[in-house]
Amino acid sequence: MSANDSDDVRDRYWAKTRNMTILVLVLWAFFSLVVPWMVGWLNTYKFIGFPLGYYMIAQGSLIAFVVIIWVQNWRQDAIDDEFGFGEEE
């Protein structure tokens, strides 16, 4: 524990965590803010019978959010363990 406590390790840990959080927020903004802007255009395409824009809002973006959170947690756990900040459960 004390070996990990040096400021350097913490800084590198935080830099990695922060970069991943930024990536997650970019993906989040794409599915929650950019996709709704393009719905009119997306609706000119079809996907398994749905107008594509409608599909993205009714299901696609929602599925993306679920996947984003699960993948983020999996990667964050790996980062925690890499720097020795993971907790035993």
Place this chain on the structure above:
Amino acid sequence: MALMQGRFIDNIGRVYGIYTGGFLAFIILMAILEQLGVGADTIGILFVAFTIAIYAIIGWLSRTMEVDAYYVAGRQVPAVYNGMATAADWMSGASFVALAGGIYFGGYGYMAFIVGWTGGYVLVNSLMAPYLRKFGCYTVPDFIGTRYGGNLARLCAVIVLVVASFTYVTAQINATGTIAARALHIPFSYGVWLGLLGILLCSMLGGMRAVTWTQVAQYIVLIIAYLVPVIWMSNAQGFGIIPHFTYGEAASSMAQFEAQYGLNAPAEAMAGLSVLTTPHTGPVGDYAEWKFVTLALCMMAGTASLPHILMRYFTTPSVRSARKSVAWSLLFIFLLYFTAPALATLTKLQLLDPSLPTAIIGKPFAEVAALDWIQNWSSVGFLAIADQNGDGILQLNEFFMRPDIVVLATPEIAGLPYVISGLVAAGGMAAAMSTADGLLLAIANALSHDLYYKMIDPKADTAVRLIVARVLLLAIGALGALIASLQLTGILGAVAWAFCFACSGLFFPLALGVWWKRANREGAIAGMAAGFIAGSAYLYYVYTGGTPWFGLDHLRFGIVGMATSLVAMVVVTLLTPAPDEEIQRMVDETRVPSGPAILSAKH
């Protein structure tokens, strides 16, 4: 007691497995009773009474006099179950009862709620939950008060929390009252108080611990009640067992039906009832995309600032399990939200598609007026048909309905047995009660812990603190029921307002408290006060008839509040000195998952 709790936690899967099996057996029993000729009213009463009795028993078994158990359920709730409890906490009467109806009538624009109420969890997971859990607080103002220091910051957070949560809770008590009144055949004003009694039975004795275990039970009831009618209806219409991936043709065909029948305003409007005037699958009108995005953004930021949700993540054993439980929460919530558009589409198809026997639009007027479900719902004023153009045919703009009843009426529209209607009523009750529980507890805990214990009487002993918490719970619940019984607002408007209040005042002070070390007390106070006041003032302006700026109406006032909050917080922070060493070290500690919490276990 500690031994009992340990044994319960070890057997939790089995306990809820038996419970779920028991509930399914109860549904089958009701179906058999219906076949034997038991009346619809009796079945409705049995459904609601049976489920409320179960919640009350769980609430009584979870009673406690320990601070840690009362405020954060002893911090030992496993991630999956905390996910279920959060999902029940989250999905309110608005999600269960009103959402699909809103999509039915509001069309595409309304789906911003779906995106907002799921996407918000990405913000909760990335910006808030793990860090607040590491902090070890009991309430959200506890974090603000400790991170920024000083009673004024804590008080600002308490005020925003109380206003946002109280707005929300009146809508939930309203919903429990509506359902209780319908299912038990009592006047609405009695229904409200009966609903409150059920809510208090779940939370009074055991605080957060009791609320957690009843919410898990309520989630199981509400998700079964939401999925069964949709799956049933989908089978009847030939879309297969799981309609979600096969109703594409139905969604596509909506544009054709809309063109065929015409989306016109009625010749003569009816107060409180709507006709279908908005298209199902795409944006329309000025600022359509902008309005969608701003509404979604308010709902997402509000999700990440609403204290009754954030405090659920204080109950997990560790930071990692807090994150894991956010992921489970979203998965459980997703199950309902991705079903809602399917429900709205299939119900609309039932009424519009002339090839289905249930269709009513385009049919002779007298024939439709003779249908049982039309008569049942119009006799209570929730539905109306009027042959306004006098051609003897029911046109699309002659069919009036209250959006809130679409989910409740769907089983009857689709001709399903009454047992399904009883199940849906029990589900709606579970959704409204579980959210009201969480909200009442959030308010009472903030007032008892932050206002009374931290600011008024820091020497109060445990027994007094917990008695104060319970008295406040009772008082706030009674006030909420009183206001709900006046029926000042609709369910949905009040819910959107609660999100906007929360994000106006709390979003940036919470997020920047973790993510910007330089943020200081003066900045946080300015952010909370300016954001909250600007948001409320703008709400007052548009609600009293002011012209909205860029289409930002009263559902979206959080955009104005959040922008003001961010600017005020950054400017004031930069004009005043940086926080001291100790606070900066505290922020560093918050960012690291391992190690002891910032606040001691029994503060």
